[in-house]
Amino acid sequence: MKVLLVDDHAIVRDGLKRLLADLGAGPILEAATGRAALDLARAERPGLVILDLNLPDLGGLEILARLLREDRAVRVLVLTMHAEPLYAARALKAGAKGYVSKAAAPSEIAAAVRAVARGEGYVEAKVAQAIALGVGSGARLDSLTPRDLETLRLLAQGRSLSEIAQALGVAYKTAANGCTQLKEKLGVSRTGELIRLAVELTEPAAE
Numbered sequence: 648m649k650v651l652l653v654d655d656h657a658i659v660r661d662g663l664k665r666l667l668a669d670l671g672a673g674p675i676l677e678a679a680t681g682r683a684a685l686d687l688a689r690a691e692r693p694g695l696v697i698l699d700l701n702l703p704d705l706g707g708l709e710i711l712a713r714l715l716r717e718d719r720a721v722r723v724l725v726l727t728m729h730a731e732p733l734y735a736a737r738a739l740k741a742g743a744k745g746y747v748s749k750a751a752a753p754s755e756i757a758a759a760v761r762a763v764a765r766g767e768g769y770v771e772a773k774v775a776q777a778i779a780l781g782v783g784s785g786a787r788l789d790s791l792t793p794r795d796l797e798t799l800r801l802l803a804q805g806r807s808l809s810e811i812a813q814a815l816g817v818a819y820k821t822a823a824n825g826c827t828q829l830k831e832k833l834g835v836s837r838t839g840e841l842i843r844l845a846v847e848l849t850e851p852a853a854e
Contacts, residue, residue, distance in 0.1 A: 648764055651676045651693040653684040653710065654726075655703050659749070663697060663726075666757060672764070681705025688714055693721065695764050698743075700727040700734060704814060706797035708734075708741060715742045724763040726756065734796070735774045741793060745769035790832050798825055802845040 650672050652660050660677050667675055676691055678684035681702045688696065696714060700707030707725065714721055724745040725738045735746045745763040747756055751771050762769035791799075794815065801811045812822035826841065835841050 648672060648694040649674055649676065649691060651678065651684065651687055651691070651696045653678045653681070653696060653702070653707075654699040655679045655701075659699075666753060667760065670757060670760060672760070679703075681707075681710045684710055685713055685717075688721070689717060692718060695760070696721055696723045697726050697760070698723055700725060700729050700738070701800065706800050708737060708793040709797050709815075711738060711741050711743055712793060722763050722766060724759055724769070726759075732774060735770065737791075737793060737796060739768075739770070746774060747771045748774065791829075794825065795829055795832070798822070798829060799845040802826075802842050 650667055652663050652667075652675060654660050654663070657679070660679075664675055664677075667673070672695075676687050676693060678687050679702075681704045684696070684698070684702075685705075687693075698707050698710060698714075702710070707727065711723055711725070714723060723743045724747065725735075725743045726747050726749060727734070728749050729735075738746055744766070745759045745768060747759045747769070748771055751759075755771060759769040759771070797815065798811060801814055806814065808822050808826065809819060811826075812819045815822060815825075817825075826838070830836060830838075830841050833841065833844055835844060
């Protein structure tokens with residue numbers, strides 16, 4: 648099966664390539680940005696995409712949605728630092744077949760790759776337990792859309808409204824209105840409060 652690795656860290660991609668080689672996967676394609684990943688996916692039609700959520704341009708949830716719009720048959724395994732159940736639940740709802748954190752043991756990542764390549768679902772045990780317990784899925788967070796989550800990710804990185812608009816491919820006014828709606832959804836009134844909350848919601852979970 649042709650595999651596309653999407654991660655902006657070369658050392659992570661190298662480690663995954665070794666793991667995939669041991670599993671007999673190939674050929675293996677690589678992308679360091681969301682846009683490069685989408686271009687490669689259109690040109691090469693991989694059967695499996697291993698996707699990080701935290702990329703320098705487009706966010707993983709946005710890439711996931713675009714991948715599946717263009718090829719419903721592609722199987723996506725999310726492999727990310729985000730172990731929060733909020734992100735896992737949204738990724739799975741959006742169509743990802745599997746979700747594993749980078750803190751997982753290599754054997755668990757390999758098990759996830761095998762399962763997703765077969766078309767089966769796989770969620771890291773501790774993440775699945777958190778989802779089942781409803782951790783991090785309060786009513787305010789349930790109302791967030793994938794674009795809301797991407798906006799929060801960009802805010803947490805310190806991006807300006809102009810940069811957020813460019814990353815999302817929307818007009819400045821649309822990005823500004825989106826932030827205003829986010830404040831209403833999350834019950835905050837100031838931009839500083841929204842940024843603080845964005846950092847809290849998107850930072851990797853502590854081990």
